[in-house]
Structure formats: structure tokens, C-alpha cells
Amino acid sequence: MTMLEERPLDEPFAADPATARRQAATSPETADRPRSISSRTFDDRMSLGGSAVASLCLVWLLYTVVLPMSGKLGFVLLWFVAFVLLYAGVTAVSQPGPVVRDRIASAVIQGGAAVVLLVLVFTVAYTFVRGFPAYRHLNFFTQDMSSAGPSDPLTQGGIKHAVVGSLIELGIAVLIALPLGLTTAVFMTEIGGRFGRIVRTIVESMTALPDLVAGLFIYAFLLIALGQERNGFAAAVALSITMLPIIARSADVVLRIVPGGLREASLALGASHWRTVWSVVLPTARPGLATALILGMARGIGETAPVLIVSQPSAYFESNPFHNPMNSLPLFAYTGIRAPDTNSHTRGFGAACVLLATVIVLFVVIRILARQRRARDARPRPWTRLARRASS
Known part of the structure; x- marks a missing residue:
């Protein structure tokens, strides 16, 4: 009698280990057991690392020796494509089809996220490394460029006038754009109608408006029409136009x-409609409205073209936004790079x-304030006080 004839009838026959694992996964004993999609076994980690190393070696051989190709970007893209294909083939040997598709999608998504993170880290690190010889001197923050020329050493001159100009222009832009943006969002959300749909379409179109x-x-x-001079107020109004659709659209989504x-x-x-909006809707959406303000400020503080058109670079400290040109940080960086x-x-x-x-400091401060207010509003209050507040 052969070994095949001696095998029990209820024991599944597997031609290879991969088939045995597939049969074990679909057996009645494990059919009702949920499949883990987050945990990785030792084989899965080895497949991931081996595919990355093998694809790197293969692409290096083809890219630098066999094929007449060059360029770092093309090498990275070709390596990523080869890694995905090789990882899919290695996973298909021991896993069923749904797991293979899940691993491929996970590799593509995580790879894209890693690329974005690396680009962001490289950009920030490169900027800080190139600017370190300048901002390591104290005079860079306490002086302006009125007493220093372009060829003077870094121990002379600074960006005091640009920092103050950016803060003044951003403050005026927020005072203009924030009330208008919140009012527009409340109108689109609470009133709506045919005119509300028209306003929403205009706001969404202005979101992509070039600065x-x-x-x-x-x-x-x-x-030209009103005969005003180039000053910081004109730059602030231009910044408010770029910030307004961002704040209005984000606040509309939050409300x-x-x-x-x-x-x-x-x-x-018994509260009225507007009392409900003021006392209930806006306080509830306060963290999201803070985020809308952050997005608008991030858009406005980094704009260069509007400030360059309605104002101009200045080497002198100017705190009055209604007289004389006012410099800003983006404009200072733009003129410095072009020198x-x-x-x-x-x-x-x-x-x-x-x-x-x-930008990072503003983001952290506003998020902390919004979180503290949200925790304060979450405290239990007597229902009589809420009823009195809503009906008053």
C-alpha cells in the first residue's frame, strides 16, 4: 500500500505548502475566524524587506549598467514600481487574492505618504540649513536693512522691519476677512436658498483665485482709481481677498x-433663529472655525505677489500701514533670493x-486656545441656565 492510500480520507492533500495554507484558511474550522489585516508575521516582514532590497538591486543593475539611463528621480520612481510588482509576486505565493490586493494598496498608499513626508522634511531642513548663518546672529532679528547693504556681512542688518510688516498686514487682513468669511458661511449654511447656492458657487470659484x-x-x-500710495494697508486688503474664500469655504463645511x-x-x-446661531451653532463649531482661521492665515502670510504689486521692498522700519511701502517676510525672502x-x-x-x-507658532497657539475653550464648554451646566440663555 502506498503513502497516498494510507492517508486518512478526512485529511486534505496539499501539493505544496502554499496550497496547504490556502486550504487551511478555507477549512470549516477557520471559516468563521476573522482574518487579521493589521498584524504582520515574520514571513510578511521578510517578504517586505526582501522585496525592497531585491528591487533596489535589480533597478540599480538595469538603471546604471544595462540601460543608458541617469537621474535620481527616475531611479526612485523605477525602484518604487519594481518594488510594488515584486512585492505583489512574493505575496501571491503564500497569500490569497484579497490579501495580495490589500498589501499592494497598502504599499502604494504608504509609499506615497512617505514620499510626501520626505519632500516636506527635506524642504524644511534645507531651508533651515541654508538660513542658519543668518539667523544665528541676534542682529538678524533686532535690526533692519537701513544701515546695511547687500554685500555687508551677516553681522549687520536684519529682518525686523519685515517681521513687523508681516504681522501688521496679517492682522489687518484677518480683521477684514474673518468677519466677512464667517458671515458668508453663516448665510450659506443657515439661510441658503437659490441665492445661497450662487454665493457658494462664487466662493468655491474664488478658492482657486490666483493671488x-x-x-x-x-x-x-x-x-489707480482712488489714487492711494503703495503702503501696507493696500497689501493687507489684497491679502484679505486671498484669505476670504478659504475662511468662508472652511467655515461653511464646519457649520x-x-x-x-x-x-x-x-x-x-423658545430661542430665535439668530439667537440659536449665535449661542449654539457658533460655539459648537468653534474648534473648526479656528482651523478655518488657521488655513486663511497660512494662505495670507505666505503670499508674495499681492504685496509685490501693491507695495514694494523697503529697507526701513515702518509701523504705519497707511504711509510708505511696507516690507514683509515673503517679499524680503523673494528679493533676497533674486539678488x-x-x-x-x-x-x-x-x-x-x-x-x-x-506659521507653526500660530497654529499651535490657536489649537491650544480652541481646545481649552472646548473643554470649558464641555462642563455640565444647569438646564435652567441653558434654557434662560437660549430664550433670552
Whole structure:
């Protein structure tokens, strides 16, 4: 009697280990067991690492020896494609089809995220490294460029006038864009109708408005039609135009996800429509509105074209936004990079580093304030106080 004849009838026959694993996965004993898609075994990790190393070696051989190709970007792209194909083939040997598709999708998504993260880290690190010779001197933050020329050493001159100009222009732009953006969002969400749909279409179209158009509009309206001089206020108005659709669109999305039960409860307690919006809807959406403000400020503080059109680079400290040109950090960095000397390049990268740090600080501060207010509003209150507040 052969070994095949001695095998019990209820024991499945497997021609290879891969088939045995597939049969074990589909057996009645494991049919109701949920499949783990997040955990990785030792074989899975070895397949991932082996595919990465093998694809790297294969692409290096083809890219540098066999085929007449060159370029780092093409090498990385070809390596990623070869890795995905090789990883799919290795996974298909021991896993069923759904697992193979899941692993391929996971590799593609995680690879794209890794590329974006590496580009972001490289950009920030490169900017800070190039600007380090400038911002390591204290005078870079406490002086302006009125007493220093482009060829002077980095121990002279600074960006004090650009920092103050950016903060003043951004503050005026926020005072203009924030009320208009919130009002527009409340109108689109709470009133709506045919005119509300038209306003939403206009706001969504203005989201992709080039900043150059905003600068040209303010230049034609304030500087040519009204005869105003180039100053920081004109730059702030141009920045507010670029910030307005961002704030309005983001606030509209936040207000639309506020639960309708809160509005109905407030109306049931006798509050008016506008009292409900002011006392219930806006406080509930406060963290999201803070995020909308952050997005608008991030868009406005980094704009260069509107400031370049309606204002101009200045080497002097100016705190009055209604007289004389006012410099800003993006404009200072732009003019420094375009200069022919090395010190101006270093000052330009230093200004870009300060701009990045300012955006990060604003983001952290606003998020902390929104979180503290949300925790304060989450404290239990007597229902009589809520009823009195809603009906008053």
C-alpha cells in the first residue's frame, strides 16, 4: 500500500505548502475566524524587506549598467514600481487574492505618504540649513536693512522691519476677512436658498483665485482709481481677498456638520433663529472655525505677489500701514533670493525660516486656545441656565 492510500480520507492533500495554507484558511474550522489585516508575521516582514532590497538591486543593475539611463528621480520612481510588482509576486505565493490586493494598496498608499513626508522634511531642513548663518546672529532679528547693504556681512542688518510688516498686514487682513468669511458661511449654511447656492458657487470659484489677480485688482482699485500710495494697508486688503474664500469655504463645511438636533433643541426652548446661531451653532463649531482661521492665515502670510504689486521692498522700519511701502517676510525672502550676492541669499533663507516658525507658532497657539475653550464648554451646566440663555 502506498503513502497516498494510507492517508486518512478526512485529511486534505496539499501539493505544496502554499496550497496547504490556502486550504487551511478555507477549512470549516477557520471559516468563521476573522482574518487579521493589521498584524504582520515574520514571513510578511521578510517578504517586505526582501522585496525592497531585491528591487533596489535589480533597478540599480538595469538603471546604471544595462540601460543608458541617469537621474535620481527616475531611479526612485523605477525602484518604487519594481518594488510594488515584486512585492505583489512574493505575496501571491503564500497569500490569497484579497490579501495580495490589500498589501499592494497598502504599499502604494504608504509609499506615497512617505514620499510626501520626505519632500516636506527635506524642504524644511534645507531651508533651515541654508538660513542658519543668518539667523544665528541676534542682529538678524533686532535690526533692519537701513544701515546695511547687500554685500555687508551677516553681522549687520536684519529682518525686523519685515517681521513687523508681516504681522501688521496679517492682522489687518484677518480683521477684514474673518468677519466677512464667517458671515458668508453663516448665510450659506443657515439661510441658503437659490441665492445661497450662487454665493457658494462664487466662493468655491474664488478658492482657486490666483493671488496675482487679487493684487492686480487692489492695484487698479486703490492705487489707480482712488489714487492711494503703495503702503501696507493696500497689501493687507489684497491679502484679505486671498484669505476670504478659504475662511468662508472652511467655515461653511464646519457649520454644516453641526448636529441638527442642537438647533432643534434651541428652537424648542423658545430661542430665535439668530439667537440659536449665535449661542449654539457658533460655539459648537468653534474648534473648526479656528482651523478655518488657521488655513486663511497660512494662505495670507505666505503670499508674495499681492504685496509685490501693491507695495514694494523697503529697507526701513515702518509701523504705519497707511504711509510708505511696507516690507514683509515673503517679499524680503523673494528679493533676497533674486539678488546676485551670497549674503542676500542667506538672509532670504533666514527670512523663510522665520516665516515657517511663525506659521507653526500660530497654529499651535490657536489649537491650544480652541481646545481649552472646548473643554470649558464641555462642563455640565444647569438646564435652567441653558434654557434662560437660549430664550433670552
